Amino acid sequence: MSGLRLALAALCLMLAGSGLARAETVTVFAASSLKTALEEIAAGFGAETGDQVRLSFAGSSAMARQIMAGAPADLFLSANPGWMDAVEAEGLLVAGTRRDLLGNAxxxxxxxxxxxxxxxxxxxxxxxxxxxxxxxxxxxxxxxxxxxxxxxxxxxxxxxxxxxxxxxxxxxxxxxxxxxxxxxxxxxxxxxxxxxxxxxxxxxxxxHPPITYPVARIAGRETPAADAFLAYLGGEAARAVFTRHGFDVIGE
Structure with missing residues (x-):
């Protein structure tokens, strides 16, 4: 039995060293129009980091209202600035994380x-x-x-x-x-x-008004994985996916 315990302890140390034991889950609330592209991007991020991205899709209005009601989102991607403004007005965004990510037609x-x-x-x-x-x-x-x-x-x-x-x-x-x-x-x-x-x-x-998709981190749920996914959304791999799926990439 002692040998089995030693083997299990060694396995736990190996998993911890590989980062698997520290895998995190990032919860993203996003506009429905982002579904196809974000599912592909989330899969790529997960394969690269070992972290899991949990995606929740609905109209931006529904997502914003859920966040304002206390729903546990780490990131919010809205299909227009107005609903992001509403969330920001409640003091629910991490300062300095909001940026315009995409455009559309x-x-x-x-x-x-x-x-x-x-x-x-x-x-x-x-x-x-x-x-x-x-x-x-x-x-x-x-x-x-x-x-x-x-x-x-x-x-x-x-x-x-x-x-x-x-x-x-x-x-x-x-x-x-x-x-x-x-x-x-x-x-x-x-x-x-x-x-x-x-x-x-x-x-x-x-x-019509410009079609702009802002993204931001939600306050009170700051984790390294959420910060990493926000950065990943502006990276080359995500930009290529968004472009292929018909979006216009803004900025960086």
């Missing part, structure tokens, strides 16, 4: 075998009795941007009664992908992640 999508439609067309007439899929227009960034863009094009008043509002942008994407809605408004990165839809047109950047 807003697109009109439809089924691959659907009709050719563009933003210059009367979309309400095209839809008829059908629906336009969008994220919640009063809370979720993709919906807020989409409403602003349609207003700028003079189409919102006619389209508003025909909008099928989804709880987040990936849910709006799914409505088009499954055929529940013939048209939708999502981010370019979302459309790129879903082979069952195609981009019909892209909204000009001046039709």
């Amino acid at each position: 807003l697109v009109l999508i439809g089924a691959p075998d659907g009709p050719e439609v563009g933003l210059g067309d009367d979309l309400a007439a095209v839809l008829g009795d059908d629906r336009l899929a969008m994220a919640l227009v009063e809370a979720v960034p993709a919906g807020i941007y989409g409403e602003a863009a349609l207003e700028a094009l003079g189409q919102w008043e006619a389209l508003a009664p025909r909008v099928a509002q989804a709880e987040n942008v990936r849910a709006a994407l799914a409505l088009v992908a499954t055929g529940a809605a013939p048209l939708g408004i999502v981010y370019r990165s979302d459309a790129q992640a879903e082979p069952r839809v195609r981009v019909l047109d892209t909204f000009a950047a001046d039709t």
Whole structure:
């Protein structure tokens, strides 16, 4: 038995020396549009460091409210500055960690075998009795941007009664992908992640506020692994993934 105890003790020392015993978990709250890219980035970070990244996705509004209610997030990635502002106003960000990480574009999508439609067309007439899929227009960034863009094009008043509002942008994407809605408004990165839809047109950047994704650390949960993942998000490997998935990388 003494030999077994010695062997177990030696194994524990080896694990501690390798860093496996010190592996940490980083909890990230992020906008739904980041799902595909962040899952790949988190896997790369885990393989490189041995730490685990736990990802939680929803609309930025839902993520921000959960953090303000005390949810245990280490990092927050929002799809617009407004919801990050709300979290910061509550004193919940680690000072000096907030930065703008990504940009995106807003697109009109439809089924691959659907009709050719563009933003210059009367979309309400095209839809008829059908629906336009969008994220919640009063809370979720993709919906807020989409409403602003349609207003700028003079189409919102006619389209508003025909909008099928989804709880987040990936849910709006799914409505088009499954055929529940013939048209939708999502981010370019979302459309790129879903082979069952195609981009019909892209909204000009001046039709809506700039699409900006800020990231920041959440106060009270400072760990080396969380700091490392925040740094990793700005590194070459993560930047390559974001770019490949249709995002614009900002800064560094």
